[in-house]
Amino acid sequence: MPIKLQQQENLAGAASRAAQGFGRISKTPPPAFDPQNEQQAACTYFAENGFVVLKNCLNTADLSFLNQFFNQTQQTKPDAWGLGERRKPHHRNQGLIFSQPLLDHPELDRFTRHPGAYPVVSSLLGGEQHVRFSEFNFRETPMNAGVGTMNFHHDEALADRLVRRPYMPCDWLCAIHYLTDVEPDTPSFCVVPRSNRFETLKEAFEELGEDYAEVPLYGVSGTCILYDTATFHTRLDGDGIRSRRTWHQYYARGGWLPSALPTTNKYIRAPSPPLTNWNLFPERLALHPDAATRRFFSHWNTAQGEWVASGFDPKLRKSMPRGEQ
Numbered sequence: 638m639p640i641k642l643q644q645q646e647n648l649a650g651a652a653s654r655a656a657q658g659f660g661r662i663s664k665t666p667p668p669a670f671d672p673q674n675e676q677q678a679a680c681t682y683f684a685e686n687g688f689v690v691l692k693n694c695l696n697t698a699d700l701s702f703l704n705q706f707f708n709q710t711q712q713t714k715p716d717a718w719g720l721g722e723r724r725k726p727h728h729r730n731q732g733l734i735f736s737q738p739l740l741d742h743p744e745l746d747r748f749t750r751h752p753g754a755y756p757v758v759s760s761l762l763g764g765e766q767h768v769r770f771s772e773f774n775f776r777e778t779p780m781n782a783g784v785g786t787m788n789f790h791h792d793e794a795l796a797d798r799l800v801r802r803p804y805m806p807c808d809w810l811c812a813i814h815y816l817t818d819v820e821p822d823t824p825s826f827c828v829v830p831r832s833n834r835f836e837t838l839k840e841a842f843e844e845l846g847e848d849y850a851e852v853p854l855y856g857v858s859g860t861c862i863l864y865d866t867a868t869f870h871t872r873l874d875g876d877g878i879r880s881r882r883t884w885h886q887y888y889a890r891g892g893w894l895p896s897a898l899p900t901t902n903k904y905i906r907a908p909s910p911p912l913t914n915w916n917l918f919p920e921r922l923a924l925h926p927d928a929a930t931r932r933f934f935s936h937w938n939t940a941q942g943e944w945v946a947s948g949f950d951p952k953l954r955k956s957m958p959r960g961e962q
């Protein structure tokens with residue numbers, strides 16, 4: 638049974654920084670690994686801590702391309718970013734998100750298995766044949782966004798992680814690429830290392846004892862953070878003035894995997910279930926002529942199943958949440 642803790646945000650916007658987590662914020666930055674030369678060390682660190690920081694995952698041309706994509710689409714497709722008339726008043730001070738840019742932008746396909754971070758992702762999920770695409774979106778905390786104070790939470794997580802042996806590979810992992818520099822005054826991602834082994838943040842706090850820490854992750858543009866979706870995390874607000882852009886991509890584990898539980902040695906882990914009931918893959922990817930690419934995009938949810946059955950009917954897509962044009 639999936640455990641899901643909702644992201645809780647103070648939509649009223651606090652005047653000052655409100656408390657997040659237990660306030661034991663680490664002043665020591667975690668190591669950052671070179672994904673080309675330190676792949677094994679990066680994977681070992683992830684397996685122990687539930688996250689890893691990778692440096693230099695995007696080059697100058699990639700960063701320029703993606704930032705230009707933000708600039709252009711915010712002008713040409715404001716509704717897709719939540720910037721248009723349909724933007725709800727109580728969301729106006731919250732972050733922007735372009736939920737499904739892959740649907741209409743094949744120029745982004747090359748980023749779905751980008752050579753910067755992908756080799757590490759692949760290794761963490763058990764090899765190329767076990768990596769599946771889940772979700773791809775762009776987010777921006779705009780200038781003067783204020784202080785939203787997101788609480789610590791984890792994303793989707795499967796309960797068997799608490800008892801299965803071995804723990805790895807994890808069920809899903811998320812790659813967050815910083816597209817602008819992230820410093821103490823900008824919004825930043827923040828994790829609680831090793832918290833993926835616990836059901837609640839309180840339990841992690843009590844069980845990890847002295848090792849419990851909330852670790853802000855700063856880095857220049859091109860830095861990539863990989864985290865197990867079961868790891869507790871949040872977004873720290875920074876000064877509420879400066880902006881930040883990020884690219885978020887979720888990957889799932891595919892295939893059937895022999896494992897063990899305390900009660901039986903004959904346990905088999907099924908492919909990780911879909912993360913959402915609305916995320917869609919376009920025809921060019923879902924029905925790609927290359928078998929390995931089709932396998933990568935093979936984790937369809939029921940909305941996708943219906944869309945494929947309709948022959949990728951644009952009217953059906955439009956009727957779905959976040960099926961933005």
Ligand SMILES: [Fe+2]
Binds near residue numbers: 644791
């Ligand atoms: Fe999250």
